[in-house]
Amino acid sequence: MTNVNFQYPIFGPDIKCPHCRQTIEALTLTDTYLCPRHGAFEADPNTKVLVHLQSGRHWRLWEDKWYRQHTHPDGIRFEIHEALDRLYTEGYRATKVIISERYYSLISSYLEKGNNWQGEKETKVYKLYGLPVEFSSKASDEPCWEIINFILEKEKGAPSRYPYFRLFE
Template sequence: MLGSASQYPIFGPEVHCPHCRQTIPALVLTDSYLCSRHGAFEANPKTEELVHVQSGRHWRRWQDRWYRQHTHPDGIRFEIHEELDRLYTQGFRATRVIIAERYRQLMSPYLEHGAPWQSSGREKIPKLYGLPVSFSEPASVTPQWAVVNFDLEKEPGVPTQYRYLKMFD
């Protein structure tokens, strides 16, 4: 006799859709979940990834949050840009971008390295959107970096309403 747990994919009877975050049910006796808005997702028990069937995008979960696993630098850059916008609207500003080590080879050619006339003999710090970039520790040292794509160091910024008031003083 099969236990009820063996009737569901590896993430259980339901998960949150990686796109819209609504709760989506597992299809019993399959390795799939079905979102009414985004279609089918297949759970891969070997890689512990959720794969969107229509687009082929891969997602992995860390602390109950889904992270898209990128294969192209534009995906990471877009995701970082969205997070910078979100921080800004919350009254914060980013001071540094930390990108997962596993993306070093993929991202390095797309980072700003400064113009030749800016050279001061020191090693140039790569930048993205004007922010210094560093790469994380290897996932073998800090396991979250096997799933998480990037992190932003942040500090409080000037609230938006004060910025507009200063313009008219």
């Protein structure tokens, strides 16, 4: 008797499509999932990366949620902008953006840079859409930062004006 798990890709018999979040099924005896709307996704069993074959976009799974692995600064900036928009419509406002350290070289030249004087020590301050930006620690013990892209710190109450429309400044 053969093990049924060997007939499916590494993520099992079905997954949620990273684009539309609709349940899509695996093609048996392949490493492929097929979404009727978005086409084929191939799962790499060695890297645990899901690749959208049509666009070449890479996705990784963390706690049942797919995270796109960005290769261009506009992709991560757009994703942050969308998350800020969702927060605002839910009645929250962001107070800080924490971005995965692996994106530092990709996005740092696109951030507003300033200096902050604290006592006798000067520190660099990065901002994106008017919000302070921090990067996750390189030596972080949290494995999530190898997969997730950013976290928004938030508080209840939307600001009096919407400051996030400066997407491509």
